[in-house]
Amino acid sequence: MKRLRALHPSIDIGFKALTRNRLQTGLTMLGITVGVATVLAMMAVGAGAQRSIEQQVRAAGLNQLTIKAGNWKPKTEDSGGAVAHQGDAEDTMRLPVDELMPALPDAGDPFAGAADVLPIDFHPEDDPMEKHDHPLAWQRLGDLEAGLGASTTLSFADAEAIRQLPGVQYVAGGVHGNARVHYRPEGGAEKRWFTRMHGTDLHLLDIKRTWTLRSGRFFTEEEQDDKAMVLVLGSVVAEKVFGEQVDPVGKDLMLWNQTFRIVGVVTSASWVVRPAAGDDEFDAVYMPYTTTHQLLNLTKLNDITVTAASTGDVSALSKRITELLRQRHNITNEKPDDFTISTQATRAITTGGLPPNVAAAIAGNVKELERVTLEQLAGTLERASGTMRWLLAAVAAVSLLVGGIGIMNITLLSVTERTKEIGLRMAVGARGKDVTRQFLTEAVAISLAGGAVGVLLGLVASYLISSTLRWATVVSPASVFIAFGVSAAVGVLFGWYPARRAAELDPIDALRHE
Amino acid sequence: MIGVRSLEKEYHVGDHVVRALRGVTLDIAGGEFVTVVGPSGSGKSTFMHILGCLDRPTRGQYLLGGRDVSTLPHDELARVRNETIGFVFQGFNLLSRTSALENVELPLLYTRKGAVKAAERRDRARRALAAVGLTDREEHHPNQLSGGQQQRVAIARALVNEPSLLLADEPTGNLDTATSHEVMEVFAKLRAERGITIVVITHERDIAAWGTRTIDFKDGVVVSDEQHAPTMGSHRPVSA
Ligand SMILES: Nc1ncnc2c1ncn2[C@@H]1O[C@H](COP(=O)(O)OP(=O)(O)OP(=O)(O)O)[C@@H](O)[C@H]1O
Ligand SMILES: [Mg+2]
Numbered sequence: 101m102k103r104l105r106a107l108h109p110s111i112d113i114g115f116k117a118l119t120r121n122r123l124q125t126g127l128t129m130l131g132i133t134v135g136v137a138t139v140l141a142m143m144a145v146g147a148g149a150q151r152s153i154e155q156q157v158r159a160a161g162l163n164q165l166t167i168k169a170g171n172w173k174p175k176t177e178d179s180g181g182a183v184a185h186q187g188d189a190e191d192t193m194r195l196p197v198d199e200l201m202p203a204l205p206d207a208g209d210p211f212a213g214a215a216d217v218l219p220i221d222f223h224p225e226d227d228p229m230e231k232h233d234h235p236l237a238w239q240r241l242g243d244l245e246a247g248l249g250a251s252t253t254l255s256f257a258d259a260e261a262i263r264q265l266p267g268v269q270y271v272a273g274g275v276h277g278n279a280r281v282h283y284r285p286e287g288g289a290e291k292r293w294f295t296r297m298h299g300t301d302l303h304l305l306d307i308k309r310t311w312t313l314r315s316g317r318f319f320t321e322e323e324q325d326d327k328a329m330v331l332v333l334g335s336v337v338a339e340k341v342f343g344e345q346v347d348p349v350g351k352d353l354m355l356w357n358q359t360f361r362i363v364g365v366v367t368s369a370s371w372v373v374r375p376a377a378g379d380d381e382f383d384a385v386y387m388p389y390t391t392t393h394q395l396l397n398l399t400k401l402n403d404i405t406v407t408a409a410s411t412g413d414v415s416a417l418s419k420r421i422t423e424l425l426r427q428r429h430n431i432t433n434e435k436p437d438d439f440t441i442s443t444q445a446t447r448a449i450t451t452g453g454l455p456p457n458v459a460a461a462i463a464g465n466v467k468e469l470e471r472v473t474l475e476q477l478a479g480t481l482e483r484a485s486g487t488m489r490w491l492l493a494a495v496a497a498v499s500l501l502v503g504g505i506g507i508m509n510i511t512l513l514s515v516t517e518r519t520k521e522i523g524l525r526m527a528v529g530a531r532g533k534d535v536t537r538q539f540l541t542e543a544v545a546i547s548l549a550g551g552a553v554g555v556l557l558g559l560v561a562s563y564l565i566s567s568t569l570r571w572a573t574v575v576s577p578a579s580v581f582i583a584f585g586v587s588a589a590v591g592v593l594f595g596w597y598p599a600r601r602a603a604e605l606d607p608i609d610a611l612r613h614e
Numbered sequence: 615m616i617g618v619r620s621l622e623k624e625y626h627v628g629d630h631v632v633r634a635l636r637g638v639t640l641d642i643a644g645g646e647f648v649t650v651v652g653p654s655g656s657g658k659s660t661f662m663h664i665l666g667c668l669d670r671p672t673r674g675q676y677l678l679g680g681r682d683v684s685t686l687p688h689d690e691l692a693r694v695r696n697e698t699i700g701f702v703f704q705g706f707n708l709l710s711r712t713s714a715l716e717n718v719e720l721p722l723l724y725t726r727k728g729a730v731k732a733a734e735r736r737d738r739a740r741r742a743l744a745a746v747g748l749t750d751r752e753e754h755h756p757n758q759l760s761g762g763q764q765q766r767v768a769i770a771r772a773l774v775n776e777p778s779l780l781l782a783d784e785p786t787g788n789l790d791t792a793t794s795h796e797v798m799e800v801f802a803k804l805r806a807e808r809g810i811t812i813v814v815i816t817h818e819r820d821i822a823a824w825g826t827r828t829i830d831f832k833d834g835v836v837v838s839d840e841q842h843a844p845t846m847g848s849h850r851p852v853s854a
Pocket of ligand 2: 658659660783
């Protein structure tokens, strides 16, 4: 302490100023403290809003687009039937599921295995002639996912070419189908589950920002290269087959009469999306697309999922991909695309619970839909946090003004109290600017001390805002620095007038002052 | 050392003009010990403020060490005060809640090259305190010192930047007779050892007797100016 004070006369002056009239100084600091705390909280709310906009945009997958083989479009006028265009009907990929599992023991009896066995053993929708009073799988999941109208126009080479485009973050090609999985515990009854099968790329986990690994891991590059017999289960499959308590990682599961090793379980990280039986993401199993290709003797992809490095770039990227694929597929000018690019936003609408015809109408009419949603989302958040920021700015301005006036007051008081001292300092050689500096130092010392407490208070306030009001807040080192800067600025601004007054004193008058 | 020519100082109070100095011309040589006497209101303090560069004359010339300082700007005057002049006041003017040592260091904060380094400041302040015989009171605060000791701290402060001119306005005004003579003895010793020019204002004839020259003011003019033998240490004048 003594060392520090000896370092520079100004430091000494500052310390003395803080300890001179403790109560008054403390009260004066209070205004600055509240002001600085509010400034910090204000910036934290602003930065928090900014970040949560970005996060939500990312999480919502607004930077994501999907390229599907074929140019199937929903028919707008009828009950949800699909119309096939050139390119998809000729070479439809059908998963040869039945050939691969010719001798399933339960094939004939839907309820074999009785009580222990999960009820959905055979899928009632498997009968194409049946009339149903509920939406069928292909209606719920979309025709392409249900295996209707898939085409063979997308190749792995296409995916690699897209990967090279500027603005691309991740690329994952996929092959999709339905599958039955079997698990036979030692000495126990066999369990089966009818679910979705996705042959995909290891980058899928990077793309799916709302996913998290409940246990284990996603498959590795090595496993993908080696066409390894590994599976990642959606959490619904894991629960239905193994029960909620059991961690299936490391266990074996049968699919297409082949044995797969389970390496991980994925589930939703977002409370908005609850995994449920029948959904496409978590009532599903994932394997490297190379493994699917190998087992089913395939070379094509059903779809390619791409994320744009920047959200605003989605439309432009979509155009670049269109050009690239048309060129690669040798499509001449007047012919339509043999693929379909959809963004997350259009997908959200077409698969988001709206009746298919309504969804199709919206998707067809709203151009650059993803941008609309992005701006709307950002706009709503911006407006809400803007109100909060204005409120805080007003509080900050008022308290900084009050604090500043307090500092001016206490500095004027100090000047008056110590007029004689000023005279003496002048007599021994202090110039006007030395005196100015002394009182400015005092004012800034008080405001900085108030600012330091204010920064602490601001950190607490930001924490409280995020924990009680559920507002995202981000306190960056820069904002702490700025808050300190604001308090110093207030000290200089409001200390200036008293300091100048002190400097302009006549030394003789000051010396005579009682 | 000092030369003043037709020095005049006027104060304006309302539309009234107070002529505090009405043409003072005199020279003070280096090493002189001048005492200034005269009735109250005769202009002694006004004269000393001008000598000390705390104030500027209305008319006339003031040469300090051959340099005309009567028209220098404020900051230049501050520099002259810092480097060549030491002040001692009647009321001591020490900073309370500050140790004797720190009080003495004060002029070293305002030197031409900025504040002198802390260690050197401390060193020089110690030596100045030693010169006035207060080595054992460095850490004492003014309220822990007697009047005479406080005035000696003030003298040490005036000395610390090694000025060539020491100005004291009634330095013994607040002290009893014995202490007054102790303080005057310090002045006499400094003059003898360092050849500092000293100007002391006093009301008391026996204090004036410590000097080598006495200047008598009345109504803003010098009415008598005579050299005399100083009354030193062992040979003290009989108090009135
Ligand atoms: N700032 C001022 N404004 C107006 N008049 C002043 C001012 N300072 C001094 N005077 C006047 O100038 C005259 C000389 O004053 P000065 O202080 O020099 O007297 P002095 O000889 O020091 O008196 P004392 O022995 O009482 O200290 C006085 O009449 C005084 O009223
Ligand atoms: Mg006087």
